[in-house]
Amino acid sequence: MAFNQTQFFEDLEKLTTKVIDKNKKEDFIFDFLTLLDVSKSTITSLKKNDGRFNVAANPEAGEVANKHRIYFKPVAEAQDLAKALSEVVSSPIINQHKIRMVMVTDFNTVLINDTKYDETLDCDFADLYKNYHFLLPLAGLERAREYSEHPADVQASEKMGRLFDHIRKLNEFNTADDLHALNIFLTRLLFCFYAEDTGIFKADQFYDVIDRTTNIDGSDVDSTLFELFEVLDLPESSPERDAKPTHLSAFPYVNGSLFEYQFAIPEFDARTRRILLECARLSWAEINPDIFGSMFQAVIDPEQRGSLGQHYTSVSNIMKVIQPLFLDGLRAELDTVIALSNENRHKNNKAERLDNLLKRISKIKVFDPACGSGNFLIIAYKELRKLEIDVLKAQRDLLGSKDNLLGLGFDSVVSLDNLYGIEYDDFASQIARLSLWLAEHQMNVLFEQEFGASQPMLPLKDSGHIVYGNSLRIDWQVVCPNNGSDEIYIVGNPPFGGTTNRTDEQSKDMELAFKDLKKFKSLDYVASWFWKGSHYIAHSNAQLALVSTNSIAQGEQVAMLFPYIFDLGIHISFAYQSFPWKNNAKHNAGVHVVIISLSSKTSTQKSIYKLVHSIWHKEKVNNISPYLVKGSNIAIESRRHPLHSASPMIYGNKPVDGGNLLLDPEEYKTLIKEEPSSKKWIKKLLGSAEFLNAKERYCLWLVNITQEELKTLSLVKERVEKVRQMRLASRDKGANKLAEKPHEFRDINNPRNYILIPGVTSERREYVPIGFYGYEVIATNLVNIIPEGSIYDFAILTSFIHNDWMRLVAGRLESRYRYTSTIVYNTFPFPDATGEQKNNIENLAEEILLARASNAGMTLAELYDPDKMPDDLKQAHSNLDDAVDKLYRPQGFANTEERLAHLLARYEQLIEAEQQGKGNEKTKKSK
16 A cells, blocks of 8 residues: 555654653654554564664663664753764664664654765654655655756856857847857857866966957957967967967867867957956856856847757756666666675675676767757766766775776776767757867866876867757667667657647658657657657667656647557656756746656566655656556547546537627626616626636627617627627638627537536646536636536535546646546546435535535635635535545545556446447447
8 A cells, every 4th residue: 555645744743742742752653653654563573672673772761773764762851962863873773774764852852864865854843744754765755866056057157148149239140150150159168268267278378368468449359269269279289380379379289170160250349358258257167067058048049949949957857867767776786886895806796796887887878869958968977977986986995905096098988979969959069069078077077086097188089979950850770879789878858849839840840750640749749759769769778768848648648649659568667747847047947847767678666756845755666657657558548428427528608709798897887887688688707717716707698689689789789790890800710600690609508507617727726626507607618517417426526536537637737737528527437326325425515515605705716725725615525535435445545546546447447348348339230
């Protein structure tokens, strides 16, 4: 049974209250372990101070240490808690028994150290339950580490933006060649800035050339830079270099094609020269090369940038991708080898295993097929280099020598040549190449600090295989050959792009990528990379992990994509559930995303990462469904008719009137004052906003009005005529046809009674608010309605289990849920119920309506706000939830995971039964 976090929170609060109120200190730790589902037999052995179970140093003093879990130490009020914690944490018992957390408390204050991350929680004992998320690793919900960027990165980005704003004011860049020259110029400047702060050039060497040898008005900066760039491409022995002034010839030979071709240099003025010097004065040694993509955004037109869909990806988000994909596994392997005894190295093959790990690292290929300015490749390279350094340190320790055992000729086994990328934008591809060089230098410096020697940075060598082109029209096998056995990891953050904001070129890209599939046009643009990547990794050792908009794992898109991916023999190996996409780029991409990893390799355990109180936790599962929850590979397909026998759901009424048949409160009052006889043709109007927030709105509902009656209502007729003109002027053929009946909405669904469900609802709500209305209220197309819906229908739809289903399969509008009949209501597997059970459910639903009525001063939005929901309404819903859960199975469900697993299994059974029934029907007809 999955661990129930809500129950843990509530029980922990009760436990701490009991300890404080009743002074039940001696039983606290045992009751606490019970909440973590530790077995009764283990707790009994711990109470008896059985040394096989309680490994604490001083059990007679109330200390309890449970292997692999927690060390608990109670102390007197006068004792130094921090000192006591430090003593336990440094005890050999912690490593020996792999204790995860150390808890020290005087029952006024509690200190808890997470030994894995060396992070300490310090809070009042009474508030321990509020920090329950810190304790979740003890229940198997692992936390993932976060990484952050250096603030100097943003400063450099903004400064570079200013520089290029002024350059573009002084210079025209109209042609593709002009823009290419500007791109090259930028990459060369960035290299020079970085080089003089990191030891590639002499300190301030570039700054001094501009400061001391160019005119203050900036008139000769372009010619000076032209000459300097020319020198940087001349070998040390070149006669042309000797002929240059010494302040230029003193610069080293760079090579690597960075300065190979000479392009026109932009003109400068005094202000632009000053900004150039300000940029050079920044502390570039503190700036990550992976931030250069953000600088790119400061130069390119924002609209163009947005259309390309490129998003600067922060280090913390990159680590979410590459850590579980390959870094964690490599680190675990290294830790295992390091833990082997040095004395028995010939028996345990420690030296050989370290050599093999180094060989494995040397062969790993990392491929980003939408690499932008190279962020993923840079961070992956750095992390592999750090891992290499740790392997070499282990080899050095094994030899028992502190000398430099590597020699001056060492060359890293982690080569830039094993990095592959495809990038659609010329400048971004240039930045990617430059950034990889600079990342290599950073790691060479780190290596030299550890071992005293490293390969020189200059002249530059390879810079990875960065291809400039359209990733969806290039054969990935040509860019990064996959022979089936190579260890290849596809990573990245491809362009997102929904169906409404794709360019014609992107639509053509998708046609080419999905040439074997018919239904793909409603997929997000990013799905193309998953589809093409799935074919690339199928039946091979390669794996993939990409960032995507969360909509790819929601609503109708799931059934359009994932069944076909699974048919290739591929499964989801790990996934991050939806989270807000934030970074420190100049124009932050404010979307919600998921991370999905695909593999064809056999795997018995897979991982789902989920946010719990803003902290990432990991859950290990046997299989990950395409909805990124624990479950089978079944995909919910949209349906025109309900899977169950309940009443059909339809949309409300779309006006298509240009606003002329709609009335706000003031217009309503004015119209009935000036034309009183129009009142009989006016009805209240409800869309999602009006329904949830109790807003007043009205409409002219003129169904069945005669022409004679309409003629007597001049103001109404005037509005109707405006509708007719608007519809005739529309380019939409449907609107043209509607012009024949300009007095009517496009839809005229006005049942005697109906249930109303808003089309969009906040992700904060536990329940989608729904309600009953009659023919006197017109529902718009922004809501769904169930004509003649029953109180039983209402009960099932307002239950928590139905809302769990909605959250699983519904599409999203930003982070809000989009409720539709085809994918949410029609697919929902209603429970079976006897007449007696239905009566009970209906009575409980009535209690909800009564609770709402007792809080009549609150809107539905307020009633269902989790921070404001009245207690009687909460209780009424809880009673109904429990009863509806038990319609599915007598014991109900402990949590959402159990509900969804059951619903998915029931859905699968109902679909199979439906298909079997259709098959039998066909057989009967054929006979």
